[in-house]
Amino acid sequence: MFENECEELGRQGLLRMLRRIDSSQGPSVILEGREVVLLCSNNYLGLAEHPRLRQAAQDAIERYGFGSGASRLISGTMSLHEELEARIARFKGTEAAIHFNSGYAANTGVIPSLAGERDALFSDSLNHASIIDGCRLSKARTFVYRHNDMSHLEDLLRVWNGQGRRAIVTDGVFSMDGDLAPLPELVSLAEKYNALVMVDDAHGTGVYGLRGRGTVEHFGLQERIPVQMGTLGKALGSFGAYVAGDHGLIRYLLNSARSYMFSTSLPPAVCAASMAAIELVDTEPWRRERLWQVRERFVTGLARRGVAVPGSPSPIIPVPVGDADKAVAAADRLFQEGIFAPAIRPPTVPPGTSRIRATVMASHNDSQIDQAIDVFGKLADEGFFRKARHG
Numbered sequence: 001m002f003e004n005e006c007e008e009l010g011r012q013g014l015l016r017m018l019r020r021i022d023s024s025q026g027p028s029v030i031l032e033g034r035e036v037v038l039l040c041s042n043n044y045l046g047l048a049e050h051p052r053l054r055q056a057a058q059d060a061i062e063r064y065g066f067g068s069g070a071s072r073l074i075s076g077t078m079s080l081h082e083e084l085e086a087r088i089a090r091f092k093g094t095e096a097a098i099h100f101n102s103g104y105a106a107n108t109g110v111i112p113s114l115a116g117e118r119d120a121l122f123s124d125s126l127n128h129a130s131i132i133d134g135c136r137l138s139k140a141r142t143f144v145y146r147h148n149d150m151s152h153l154e155d156l157l158r159v160w161n162g163q164g165r166r167a168i169v170t171d172g173v174f175s176m177d178g179d180l181a182p183l184p185e186l187v188s189l190a191e192k193y194n195a196l197v198m199v200d201d202a203h204g205t206g207v208y209g210l211r212g213r214g215t216v217e218h219f220g221l222q223e224r225i226p227v228q229m230g231t232l233g234k235a236l237g238s239f240g241a242y243v244a245g246d247h248g249l250i251r252y253l254l255n256s257a258r259s260y261m262f263s264t265s266l267p268p269a270v271c272a273a274s275m276a277a278i279e280l281v282d283t284e285p286w287r288r289e290r291l292w293q294v295r296e297r298f299v300t301g302l303a304r305r306g307v308a309v310p311g312s313p314s315p316i317i318p319v320p321v322g323d324a325d326k327a328v329a330a331a332d333r334l335f336q337e338g339i340f341a342p343a344i345r346p347p348t349v350p351p352g353t354s355r356i357r358a359t360v361m362a363s364h365n366d367s368q369i370d371q372a373i374d375v376f377g378k379l380a381d382e383g384f385f386r387k388a389r390h391g
């Protein structure tokens with residue numbers, strides 16, 4: 001079944017394949033039988049394989065068993081779910097927090113709660129797919145503004161004269177380009193036009209801000225962004241997502257977000273691992289410092305080897321290729337040379353902007369990064385990447 005559809009995707013260079021890892025998440029992994037440097041995980045702080053997360057999960061399994069048996073509103077609220085929510089609220093410095101099964105579930109549940117048929121949503125053109133789907137599910141009038149273009153956003157806010165609520169939704173860190181949303185300007189506009197702001201900090205949580213609270217802390221906007229969403233499966237090395245905010249918001253979401261109400265809650269062991277991860281973000285700030293060191297080493301090394309990369313301020317470093325086919329060929333060459341970083345193609349990114357998306361982790365050692373720089377340099381010489389003007 002569906003052979004034609006798959007063939008068509010193949011012709012466009014868009015057919016995807018799963019790559020199997022037979023080890024923990026890095027910094028080097030066994031990929032299809034070969035040891036390679038993992039350069040595409042969002043496990044930024046190296047917590048996914050941390051002994052404290054393993055131990056916390058094992059202890060929770062001993063005490064509570066594995067599955068949670070039901071949705072949160074039936075019998076699926078266990079003590080660890082509540083402890084985790086209290087811990088997230090303390091971490092984020094908000095009155096309360098609500099825990100979702102994934103970031104995808106959070107966005108598709110929360111956005112339709114914030115805006116309905118009579119309301120308007122304003123969404124960045126490079127927002128994550130789960131935000132796009134949340135906007136669609138909401139049935140709200142959705143205005144897509146050009147990426148990070150605050151004057152376009154203001155034009156759209158000014159034009160909308162409906163009666164309902166206005167809500168602006170943005171990634172804190174854009175997942176495929178690694179750039180940040182201009183949150184201070186965005187919040188000022190929101191205040192001027194009386195719009196609600198929701199920030200999705202999937203890639204910011206644990207990484208940005210002096211204390212790892214995310215991009216909202218980075219910009220000092222804790223008091224001015226009412227809906228702070230983030231995930232626990234990336235830098236925190238666990239699984240699940242949260243929304244932090246005031247009591248009213250959290251109580252309302254608990255009563256309206258369908259992905260929360262109608263889905264079995266996470267196993268308590270996952271909650272225990274998430275709490276252990278938050279604790280490590282608090283007590284081991286050196287992981288963030290190391291992450292920034294690794295990033296600096298990688299980016300300056302690429303520049304030295306003449307590989308052009310756009311100036312991303314994050315551990316996400318996109319290396320532009322252009323063509324989907326060529327990006328796939330580049331990823332194959334990287335793998336041959338011992339580096340795992342896949343091609344990112346449409347529909348994840350706009351046509352013609354296919355790329356290798358490299359991500360660095362605090363757990364990479366210098367020699368792994370130097371190896372990666374060498375290989376990228378070699379591929380640039382082979383004509384896969386644009387050359388930087390200053391080598």
Ligand SMILES: *Cc1c(COP(=O)(O)O)cnc(C)c1O
Nearest residue numbers: 102103104128171175202231233
């Ligand atoms: C990864 C990601 C999500 C989805 O989170 P999951 O927990 O993986 O479902 C949502 N938003 C953004 C910006 C992301 O990068």
